[in-house]
Amino acid sequence: MKRHDQGTYEYLRHHKKFPHVWCAGCGSGIVMGSILRSVQKLELNQDDVAIISGIGCTGRMPVYMDFNTMHTTHGRALAFATGLKLARPEMEIIVVMGDGDALAIGGNHFIHAARRNIDLTAIVVNNSIYGMTGGQSSPTTPLQAFSATAPYGHIEQPFPICDLAVSAGAAFVARSTVYHVTQLDSLIEQAVRKDGFAVVEAVSYCHTTFGRANKLKSPVQMMHLLKDNSITVQAAKKLGDELPEDKIVRGVLHDKEKPEFTELYDQVIEQAHGPLPPRKRKVRRGWV
Amino acid sequence: MNVQLIQGNRASALGALAAGCRFFAGYPITPSSEIAEIMSRELPKVGGKFIQMEDEIASIAAVIGASVGGLKAMTATSGPGFSLMQENIGYAIVTEIPCVIINVMRAGPSTGLPTSPSQGDVMQARWGTHGDHPIIALVPASVREAFDLTVTAFNFAEKYRTPVILLMDEVVGHMREKVELPEVGPEEIVNREMPTVPPEWYEPFGNPASDVPPLAPFGEGYRYHITGLLHDPRGFPTNRLDEIQPWIERIFRKIDRNLDEIAMWEEDGIEDARVLVVAYGATARSARQALKIARARYGRKVGLLRLKTLWPFPEELVERLADEVQRVIVAEMNLGQIALEVERIVGRRKVVRVGRADGQMVSPEQIVDAIRAPRPQATRRAAPAQR
Numbered sequence: 001m002k003r004h005d006q007g008t009y010e011y012l013r014h015h016k017k018f019p020h021v022w023c024a025g026c027g028s029g030i031v032m033g034s035i036l037r038s039v040q041k042l043e044l045n046q047d048d049v050a051i052i053s054g055i056g057c058t059g060r061m062p063v064y065m066d067f068n069t070m071h072t073t074h075g076r077a078l079a080f081a082t083g084l085k086l087a088r089p090e091m092e093i094i095v096v097m098g099d100g101d102a103l104a105i106g107g108n109h110f111i112h113a114a115r116r117n118i119d120l121t122a123i124v125v126n127n128s129i130y131g132m133t134g135g136q137s138s139p140t141t142p143l144q145a146f147s148a149t150a151p152y153g154h155i156e157q158p159f160p161i162c163d164l165a166v167s168a169g170a171a172f173v174a175r176s177t178v179y180h181v182t183q184l185d186s187l188i189e190q191a192v193r194k195d196g197f198a199v200v201e202a203v204s205y206c207h208t209t210f211g212r213a214n215k216l217k218s219p220v221q222m223m224h225l226l227k228d229n230s231i232t233v234q235a236a237k238k239l240g241d242e243l244p245e246d247k248i249v250r251g252v253l254h255d256k257e258k259p260e261f262t263e264l265y266d267q268v269i270e271q272a273h274g275p276l277p278p279r280k281r282k283v284r285r286g287w288v
Numbered sequence: 289m290n291v292q293l294i295q296g297n298r299a300s301a302l303g304a305l306a307a308g309c310r311f312f313a314g315y316p317i318t319p320s321s322e323i324a325e326i327m328s329r330e331l332p333k334v335g336g337k338f339i340q341m342e343d344e345i346a347s348i349a350a351v352i353g354a355s356v357g358g359l360k361a362m363t364a365t366s367g368p369g370f371s372l373m374q375e376n377i378g379y380a381i382v383t384e385i386p387c388v389i390i391n392v393m394r395a396g397p398s399t400g401l402p403t404s405p406s407q408g409d410v411m412q413a414r415w416g417t418h419g420d421h422p423i424i425a426l427v428p429a430s431v432r433e434a435f436d437l438t439v440t441a442f443n444f445a446e447k448y449r450t451p452v453i454l455l456m457d458e459v460v461g462h463m464r465e466k467v468e469l470p471e472v473g474p475e476e477i478v479n480r481e482m483p484t485v486p487p488e489w490y491e492p493f494g495n496p497a498s499d500v501p502p503l504a505p506f507g508e509g510y511r512y513h514i515t516g517l518l519h520d521p522r523g524f525p526t527n528r529l530d531e532i533q534p535w536i537e538r539i540f541r542k543i544d545r546n547l548d549e550i551a552m553w554e555e556d557g558i559e560d561a562r563v564l565v566v567a568y569g570a571t572a573r574s575a576r577q578a579l580k581i582a583r584a585r586y587g588r589k590v591g592l593l594r595l596k597t598l599w600p601f602p603e604e605l606v607e608r609l610a611d612e613v614q615r616v617i618v619a620e621m622n623l624g625q626i627a628l629e630v631e632r633i634v635g636r637r638k639v640v641r642v643g644r645a646d647g648q649m650v651s652p653e654q655i656v657d658a659i660r661a662p663r664p665q666a667t668r669r670a671a672p673a674q675r
Contacts, residue, residue, distance in 0.1 A: 013513075016524060047509050052353075063513055063524060068506035070356065071515035071525075073379050076349040079341065083313060083350030086337040087357025088507045109349075112342040265337060272332035 008036040011046065013066045021060050025219030027178035027204030031125050032061050034181060034202070035094060038189040039067075050093045052081040054101035057132045057206075058125045061096050075106030078113045081120050089262040092121070092192055099126040103139040103159050114168035114197050118261040121191045122170075122199045124161055127206040135209025142246075146213040161201045166254045171196030173254040177203040179226040180250060187252065196260045203230075203248055290469045296434040296460040297364075299467060300390060301326040303438030304362055306472040308479070309388070310336035311361035313350035315343055315369060319403045319458045320392040323364035344369035348376040348389065355385045356514065358505030360442055362388035366458075367396045367409055370416070377451050378417030379516045384493065384503070384539070386445035386480055388438070390454045392461040393621075395647040404647025405458035407569055407621035411628075413453045414599050420536075422543040424550060425453040425599040429572045431465040437596065443478040444550060448542055449500050455598065457621060459570035459649060483510060491521040495534060499542035543600055552596035553605065557583070561591030563659055564613040566606070566630055568595040571619050571650045578619075578655035588659050601629045610634040617642055617658045619650050 012018075022028050039049055051062040055074035062069035068091070072080045081095045102110050102124045113120060129147060130136040136149040139159040146153060165173045172194040174187040184202060191198035205211065205222035216222055226248070233251030236243050243249070269276055294302075301323045304312075312327035314320075328338040337354070341347040347363045354361040365373065370391045380387055393409045395401035409416075413425040424444050428434040434456060441452040481502040483490045492512045494501045501521075504510035517525040518532050526532065543550065557579060558564065567575035572594040582588040593609055595602070610616050610633070617640045618627040624641040631639045642658045644650055 016522075046511060047507060050506055063515070066511055068511050069513045070353075070506075071513070071517065072349065073375055073516055076345060076376065079346035079349035080353040080356075082339065082341070082346070083311065083353025083355075083361070084357045084506060085353075086339060086350070087311060087354040087359045087361075088505075091357075091507050108342050109346055112346070265332075269332045269335055272329075273335055276335065 007040050008033065011036045011039060011066050013064055017064050020064055022057060023208045025207055026057070027127065027202075028057055028061060028125060030178040030181060031096070031123065031184070031202045031204065032064065034184045034188050035096070035123065036065065037185045038192055041185070041189055042192060044092055048091050050081075050084060050091050051096060052077045052084070052093060053096045054098070054106060056098040056101050056130070057127075058096050058098040058101065075101055075104070076109060077101070078106060078109040078120065078122065082113060082116075082118055085118055085120060085262060086265065089119075094121045094123065094192065096123045096125065098131075099124060099128065099140040099161070100130050100138040103161065103164075107139070111164065111168040114165050114170040114199070116261045117169055117171055117197045117258055119195050120197055121188070121194075122197065123188065123191075123202055124199065125202045125204050126161060127204045127210065128158070129206045129210040131206040131209050135206070135213060145210070147210065148213070162199065162253050165199040169197070170199045170254065171256055171258050172198035172252070174199070174252045175201040175203065175248065176250040177226040177230055177248060178205070179223050180230070183250060190252065194255075196258060291466065292469065293464055293466050294431060295322065295462050295464045296428065296431045296456055297322040297392065297462065298326055299431045299435040299469070300364075300438045300454065300456065301330065302469060303435035304388065304442065305330055305334065306435075307360065307439040307442035308477055309360045309362050309442060310334065311351065311354035311359040312336070312363065313339045313341050313347040313354070313361070314363045314365065315341055315347050317344075317366045317369045319394055319461050320364040320366050320390065323390060344372040345376065348373040348387075351387045352376060352380050352383075352385050355387050356506050358508075360386070360446065362390065362442075364390035364392065366392050366394045366403070367406075368399060370409055370412065374412075374416040378419060378421065380451040381417065381421045381423065381539070382516050382518070383514050384449040384501070385451075386449055386503070387451050388441045388445055388454060389451060390438070390456060392456045392458055394458050395645065401647040403458055405570060405621060405649060406645065406647065407455070407457050407571065408625070408645060409455060410598060410620070410622065410625040413455055422450070422540050423453065423599050424448070424450060424543065424597070425455050426552070426596060427455045427569045427598050428460055428596070429569050429594060430460065431463060432467045432469075433596070434460055435467070435469055439472055439476070446480045447478045447500065448546065449480065449503055450543065455569070457569045487511065492523050493519055493535065494521040495538060499538050499545070547600060547602070550597055550600060551602040551605065553602060554594040554596065555609075556592040556594070558591030558593065558609060558612070560589050561613055562589045563615045563617060564591050564593060564609055565617045565619060565655060565659070566593045566595065566626065567619040568598060568626065569621075571621055574650050574652045575619050575655055577652035578659065581652060581656050582659045586656075586660060590659055595626070598626065603633050606630055606633050610638065614638070615640060617655065619643070619655050621645070621650060
């Protein structure tokens with residue numbers, strides 16, 4: 001039988017960078033594996049791929065991956081990636097962020113990158129908490145959950161990441177969990193393939209901080225929760241109005257063709273400058 | 289002959305294009321917006337890219353991202369936006385990514401006096417981002433110099449792999465002068481050094497003899513890691529003292545050892561001077577006039593030191609010139625920022641501050657009064673404007 005992770009080994013910086021910083025049982029590594037498998041499946045050249053991250057547990061992800069990698073400032077990964085994408089439109093740029101990174105300090109960049117519809121793949125690893133700083137409330141901490149800064153229970157509403165991305169103008173929006181790895185692989189692959197701003201919410205967990213404060217100390221418990229608490233897009237559609245609010249709907253939620261920013265900018269250049277030599281095209285071996 | 293009547297902001301934008309700038313990201317703010325407007329029109333004509341970002345934080349981030357992609361990149365802003373950029377300026381310093389930040393200074397703090405002139409961001413340019421770091425800041429005093437120093441700013445950024453700040457005051461930014469802009473030939477333009485070694489040997493943050501490691505753009509086969517964490521020669525985070533210490537020493541050394549090239553200034557009438565006026569930017573224009581008045585009308589022996597490079601501060605130069613005079617007057621559109629540096633070097637008793645922060649230029653008369661004053665006034669703070 002073919003192992004699931006066969007071949008992704010070559011995409012890791014295994015000489016120096018392991019063991020990783022994440023707690024045993026963390027979901028971040030699963031998301032990283034999904035990214036690697038997607039890149040492998042698309043047969044992308046490592047030199048043509050850039051992984052950009054912000055700050056936090058997810059921010060540490062790029063250092064382990066053997067691509068062009070950049071660990072930027074808190075919340076600003078998408079803005080850095082926007083500059084890089086304009087300079088190198090032929091590159092596949094994957095931006096990995098945590099929920100606090102993407103939606104609190106980086107919320108403005110998130111909605112504007114979506115509005116601009118620039119060809120970036122934004123992966124938001126949502127663990128509902130600030131893990132690296134010790135478990136403070138994040139923009140996706142559920143109502144009434146406990147955290148280091150909500151000792152009496154959280155009284156704010158969580159951000160619906162995917163709804164936000166759709167309304168802000170993203171071309172592709174999808175969601176899955178770190179339990180449903182095969183689906184996550186496929187969603188990330190579709191997101192990278194999409195010419196436009198693509199968002200994948202990877203629902204993860206933090207058993208170390210969130211779990212400890214909410215009687216869910218073991219990653220196994222967390223995994224069960226993701227399994228029991230999620231529902232496919234198709235099943236959710238069938239339920240219609242009867243879909244419980246706390247269900248994690250997983251699958252492709254939004255996929256729309258719309259003009260992409262760097263391609264529009266090429267037209268601006270042609271208008272101002274005259275015809276350009278053909279742009280170096282993306283290498284897309286293995287695409288069906 | 290390329291003679292034009294243009295403002296400093298335009299000269300600066302044209303200087304950037306001449307220096308090879310091919311990326312601009314910015315956010316509108318008076319009095320710098322003309323630079324963004326000109327770049328949005330001119331950049332696509334030369335195949336470059338312009339983008340208006342959602343704020344100044346994103347602007348400087350996109351500039352750094354584009355520079356990592358191999359383009360010469362810049363942004364332009366004013367005080368409030370410059371404050372927002374500080375964290376990512378620190379990122380560019382730590383990751384040694386070349387870029388140029390133009391700050392057309394207006395009166396602050398906060399929203400301040402939009403948009404009266406000021407030179408109040410001098411210390412922010414030096415210490416605005418957290419942590420110890422070197423920085424280069426240049427300051428033009430005329431429209432032509434706005435062009436020239438923007439070219440120089442790009443050259444320094446590329447040569448030393450560092451952000452360079454061009455501190456223009458609103459007077460120079462918006463002032464129109466008749467200028468003849470030069471053709472900037474390829475021999476006058478510095479481009480970052482590219483690696484010549486195979487990718488597996490490449491050390492993007494290594495320790496070469498020049499102290500400035502070559503910088504490969506992303507996407508060219510040199511896969512490496514860039515991080516704002518302190519890092520080893522390969523770019524990977526480290527907390528080993530034997531890797532951190534040489535790195536800190538190197539990023540300071542690459543600027544300090546090239547002070548002879550980076551420090552730029554102009555002297556006027558210092559041969560027989562008994563009083564030295566130190567000024568920069570638009571204030572140096574008032575100082576030049578004050579010099580004429582003081583010499584012609586009052587027979588005072590006055591010299592002028594006009595600084596074009598504020599950071600790193602030319603300590604030895606100021607020390608040498610100040611030794612020859614009885615008094616040093618520091619004229620600036622703030623309440624004594626460069627004066628702090630001069631006092632540190634010369635000693636407080638010999639230094640007179642002439643400054644104002646009310647959105648008005650320092651007038652030649654104000655400086656003449658200070659030149660004529662019998663002995664240094666023991667001012668801790670510069671007196672508010674008296675007119």
